[in-house]
Amino acid sequence: MTEPTIFELSSAGRKGVAYPNPDVPLAKLPAGLLRIDLPMPELSELDVVRHFTHLSNLNYSIDGGFYPLGSCTMKYNPKVNEAAARLTGFAATHPLQPIETVQGNLALMYQLQEALKEISGFAGITLQPAAGAHGEFVGVLIMRAYHQNRGDAKRVKILIPDSAHGTNPATSSMVGMEVAPIPSDARGNVDLVALKAACDDTLAGLMLTNPNTLGLFDENVLEVIRIVHAAGGLVYGDGANMNALLGIVRPGDLGIDVMHFNLHKTFSTPHGGGGPGSGPVGVAAHLVDFLPDPVVTILEPGTEEMAPLYGFKKPAKSIGRMKSFNGHFGMLVRAYTYILMHGPEGLRKVSEFAVLNANYLLSRVRQAYRLPYDRVCMHEFVVEGCWHEVPDVHALDLAKRLMDYKFHPPTNYFPLIVKEALMIEPTETESKQTLDQFADVLLKIAEEAHSAPDLLKNAPHDTPVGRLDEVKAARDLVLCCWIPEGE
Amino acid sequence: MFTPHTDQETSEMLEAVGVKDMAELFTAIPQKHRFPELHLPPALSEMEVMAEMENYAQANESTKDLISFLGAGAYNHYSPAAVDMLLRRGEFYTAYTPYQPEISQGTLQAIFEYQSLISALTGMEASNASHYDGATAAAEAVVMAYQNFRGKRDKVILSPSLHPQYRATIRTYTQGHADLQISGDKLSTKDSPDSLLSLVDLDTAIVIVQYPDFFGRMYDYTDFIAKVHASGALVAVAVNPMALSLFKTPGEMGADIVIGEGQPLGLPLSFGGPYLGIFATRKEYIRKISGRLVGETTDSRGNRAYVLTLTAREQHIRREKATSNICSNQGLLALAATLYLSLLGKDGLKKVGELNYHKAHYAAEKIANIPGYALASDAPFFNEFTVRCPGNAAEIAAHLLEHGIIAGYPLGSDYPDRSDQLLVAVTEMNSREEIDILCETLAEGHHD
Numbered sequence: 001m002t003e004p005t006i007f008e009l010s011s012a013g014r015k016g017v018a019y020p021n022p023d024v025p026l027a028k029l030p031a032g033l034l035r036i037d038l039p040m041p042e043l044s045e046l047d048v049v050r051h052f053t054h055l056s057n058l059n060y061s062i063d064g065g066f067y068p069l070g071s072c073t074m075k076y077n078p079k080v081n082e083a084a085a086r087l088t089g090f091a092a093t094h095p096l097q098p099i100e101t102v103q104g105n106l107a108l109m110y111q112l113q114e115a116l117k118e119i120s121g122f123a124g125i126t127l128q129p130a131a132g133a134h135g136e137f138v139g140v141l142i143m144r145a146y147h148q149n150r151g152d153a154k155r156v157k158i159l160i161p162d163s164a165h166g167t168n169p170a171t172s173s174m175v176g177m178e179v180a181p182i183p184s185d186a187r188g189n190v191d192l193v194a195l196k197a198a199c200d201d202t203l204a205g206l207m208l209t210n211p212n213t214l215g216l217f218d219e220n221v222l223e224v225i226r227i228v229h230a231a232g233g234l235v236y237g238d239g240a241n242m243n244a245l246l247g248i249v250r251p252g253d254l255g256i257d258v259m260h261f262n263l264h265k266t267f268s269t270p271h272g273g274g275g276p277g278s279g280p281v282g283v284a285a286h287l288v289d290f291l292p293d294p295v296v297t298i299l300e301p302g303t304e305e306m307a308p309l310y311g312f313k314k315p316a317k318s319i320g321r322m323k324s325f326n327g328h329f330g331m332l333v334r335a336y337t338y339i340l341m342h343g344p345e346g347l348r349k350v351s352e353f354a355v356l357n358a359n360y361l362l363s364r365v366r367q368a369y370r371l372p373y374d375r376v377c378m379h380e381f382v383v384e385g386c387w388h389e390v391p392d393v394h395a396l397d398l399a400k401r402l403m404d405y406k407f408h409p410p411t412n413y414f415p416l417i418v419k420e421a422l423m424i425e426p427t428e429t430e431s432k433q434t435l436d437q438f439a440d441v442l443l444k445i446a447e448e449a450h451s452a453p454d455l456l457k458n459a460p461h462d463t464p465v466g467r468l469d470e471v472k473a474a475r476d477l478v479l480c481c482w483i484p485e486g487e
Numbered sequence: 488m489f490t491p492h493t494d495q496e497t498s499e500m501l502e503a504v505g506v507k508d509m510a511e512l513f514t515a516i517p518q519k520h521r522f523p524e525l526h527l528p529p530a531l532s533e534m535e536v537m538a539e540m541e542n543y544a545q546a547n548e549s550t551k552d553l554i555s556f557l558g559a560g561a562y563n564h565y566s567p568a569a570v571d572m573l574l575r576r577g578e579f580y581t582a583y584t585p586y587q588p589e590i591s592q593g594t595l596q597a598i599f600e601y602q603s604l605i606s607a608l609t610g611m612e613a614s615n616a617s618h619y620d621g622a623t624a625a626a627e628a629v630v631m632a633y634q635n636f637r638g639k640r641d642k643v644i645l646s647p648s649l650h651p652q653y654r655a656t657i658r659t660y661t662q663g664h665a666d667l668q669i670s671g672d673k674l675s676t677k678d679s680p681d682s683l684l685s686l687v688d689l690d691t692a693i694v695i696v697q698y699p700d701f702f703g704r705m706y707d708y709t710d711f712i713a714k715v716h717a718s719g720a721l722v723a724v725a726v727n728p729m730a731l732s733l734f735k736t737p738g739e740m741g742a743d744i745v746i747g748e749g750q751p752l753g754l755p756l757s758f759g760g761p762y763l764g765i766f767a768t769r770k771e772y773i774r775k776i777s778g779r780l781v782g783e784t785t786d787s788r789g790n791r792a793y794v795l796t797l798t799a800r801e802q803h804i805r806r807e808k809a810t811s812n813i814c815s816n817q818g819l820l821a822l823a824a825t826l827y828l829s830l831l832g833k834d835g836l837k838k839v840g841e842l843n844y845h846k847a848h849y850a851a852e853k854i855a856n857i858p859g860y861a862l863a864s865d866a867p868f869f870n871e872f873t874v875r876c877p878g879n880a881a882e883i884a885a886h887l888l889e890h891g892i893i894a895g896y897p898l899g900s901d902y903p904d905r906s907d908q909l910l911v912a913v914t915e916m917n918s919r920e921e922i923d924i925l926c927e928t929l930a931e932g933h934h935d
Contacts (some may be wrong), residue, residue: 019842029733062582094758173711342488473784
């Protein structure tokens with residue numbers, strides 16, 4: 001059953017939310033500047049509530065089921081986070097209020113900066129970036145500014161391992177850098193020979209995802225970082241996979257110079273159907289002055305009777321402002337709530353159980369799925385979603401078949417270096433029972449792939465819609481159901 | 488806390504993996520850096536953490552505690568209860584990006600409806616699924632225009648009356664493009680937008696103006712846009728979407744791109760975010776815009792359905808050839824705006840617009856009648872206007888704060904030549920009584 005659009009549900013003259021009459025005299029409207037028509041839909045509140053409730057029922061979600069989407073860290077989003085972010089004292093503060101009226105917000109941001117510094121081993125933090133890719137953008141701009149500030153403008157080369165996220169090369173290009181790929185070795189680590197060969201005096205830095213997108217921690221990480229530093233480059237850490245490292249190792253301690261966090265992955269802020277994210281960036285001491293404008297700081301230290309005065313400061317050599325106002329504050333409240341609820345031992349448990357769950361799931365399915373790099377994995381692992389005996393069955397078919405069993409598919413076709421990749425990240429919040437059910441289904445589908453391949457090729461069978469005609473969508477390009485008058 | 492295994496289950500799982508304890512899973516980590524001690528406060532229970540968060544929240548004085556006339560890019564509006572109730576559905580907020588359309592039609596159709604509502608509101612032909620906020624949408628407009636001319640036009644002209652934080656963000660975004668020149672924002676803000684036309688030439692890629700501008704002034708840009716088009720450059724108009732409840736659309740004026748801060752459409756102030764970056768354009772530029780797009784199509788059973796489309800533009804496919812790295816956007820906030828516009832509808836949105844307009848004009852007239860105070864401009868305005876004060880505006884604002892009033896945004900820190908001026912926003916949330924108190928307090932201050 002197709003759900004009508006909000007415009008199709010509209011009835012001319014129907015009214016939704018009522019507003020009071022003006023309590024002031026009416027002013028004259030400037031006739032020449034008014035719009036002729038306001039083509040908004042006309043519905044009752046119940047019409048709207050039903051429509052969006054129907055739509056919500058067409059969605060898969062973490063609250064509804066297991067979501068083992070590799071590199072996305074779809075962990076449970078605690079409900080208390082939502083309650084905290086909606087407290088009136090937070091939600092009703094304007095970003096440009098005088099700082100003395102928002103000391104609670106600024107104190108929370110300062111404490112979150114301190115907590116992220118402690119967790120990551122970095123010397124400075126910006127909370128401004130809106131998402132992971134935005135944080136990456138900040139990180140590479142900082143790397144550029146660092147070299148320029150040293151008068152070393154020829155450093156424009158960014159090395160990116162072939163197991164990196166797709167955002168890494170896109171980000172480097174946005175900053176005007178040249179991208180050079182670095183292959184992985186047979187154990188899934190950065191190939192040290194290729195790395196050394198690529199390090200010259202044009203090197204700006206290396207973007208390292210660790211654990212990488214194979215779910216493997218680079219066994220030579222200290223040597224990789226040493227080589228890049230020796231050539232005058234900086235090491236960017238892609239913190240998308242930080243869920244494996246809380247209380248396990250601090251990226252700053254390893255010598256990484258700059259890294260973004262994904263609060264919407266590691267620190268449980270919800271993904272919201274595609275956002276908002278939040279991508280704070282941590283930097284080592286030599287990069288603190290380049291952080292975006294502004295950072296939260298203590299303007300006047302506190303005393304025994306008085307709390308400190310918190311406020312904003314522009315770092316001395318700041319790359320500038322990355323967006324309006326103060327970052328995704330609502331996400332910062334959620335993430336800080338999560339950190340406080342866990343404490344140091346709880347955070348370490350998060351990563352320990354994330355890694356245990358991934359390894360356990362791997363142990364359950366490896367009999368039926370080829371594992372290209374056979375090592376202890378971190379928080380996720382990658383297997384091949386194909387079998388040479390049934391060449392017509394692809395990872396995509398397997399992913400679609402999982403939906404019939406009420407599971408969200410893993411990330412597929414990524415990383416690019418694995419054939420028909422299935423990237424599986426269970427996260428720490430899933431129970432053994434859920435992992436066992438999922439493993440049983442994966443084994444069953446592997447069996448179906450051989451005995452009844454059409455079941456996979458025609459999947460999904462039991463979802464609100466079948467496979468989509470993506471070619472038609474791109475060719476016809478219908479992006480809007482409102483047609484301007486006269487067309 | 489949210490790790491469910493019993494000790495028994497943990498041992499069974501470790502055994503299945505083939506390790507003797509948890510630590511054995513981490514031998515790839517350099518030993519000297521393994522298992523650092525984190526100096527963080529000990530874990531709190533839910534009731535303790537909620538009390539702690541309430542302490543932080545209560546250390547603020549919010550717009551509920553103060554009488555606030557603060558705008559300058561973020562506005563205090565009423566959001567109907569149904570907006571937040573529907574946003575709290577876990578089916579929406581705990582879903583991921585709809586990469587698997589068969590089980591994401593709820594999110595996909597909602598974004599498609601968002602795109603449609605934004606197109607209708609701005610008078611444009613297509614909207615993307617959102618950018619981070621108004622400032623980053625403005626920066627993406629610059630990048631799009633630059634790419635549109637394949638770098639052959641390298642001049643970007645920004646109105647000095649474009650939000651100062653938008654201009655700052657554009658400069659940050661473009662610092663990797665050494666050939667790109669930004670000008671215009673050193674011109675006098677007192678002049679009409681036509682003063683920008685003298686800068687437009689055949690090397691100009693884009694001109695960005697704001698509607699209403701940062702000072703609240705509203706201009707009909709129709710002739711202006713036609714003159715810029717004569718040089719072949721694009722025009723982007725940054726909007727307050729709430730003003731479009733009443734006023735002529737940038738689409739009608741001929742704009743190529745409409746960008747804006749979507750926060751007024753039912754989103755809480757939340758100290759600046761998460762907000763919503765509006766980005767709409769004309770059909771001919773659809774393939775040039777960054778960010779996600781949802782398109783209508785059919786499924787294998789012949790039903791109408793929705794899917795992310797034109798993904799070949801995006802970073803995960805094009806990698807270093809992509810012009811933007813955006814992936815996470817503001818999906819849930821786009822849903823909030825969709826809910827807000829649907830619930831208010833044609834009638835409600837117009838009524839809110841009128842409330843804002845009439846209250847702001849009542850306030851403006853009353854302030855202008857206070858000895859020493861005057862409006863800085865006689866241009867039409869919507870719900871925000873600039874007041875010239877009889878002294879330093881920041882000092883006057885500080886004095887009013889002692890009376891529990893945020894009188895507006897003092898302009899001196901962004902515009903030193905306007906240090907005697909205050910930007911005042913009035914919305915449907917401000918009662919006549921609040922406006923009268925503001926005026927009385929301003930008038931008293933003058934007599935001190």
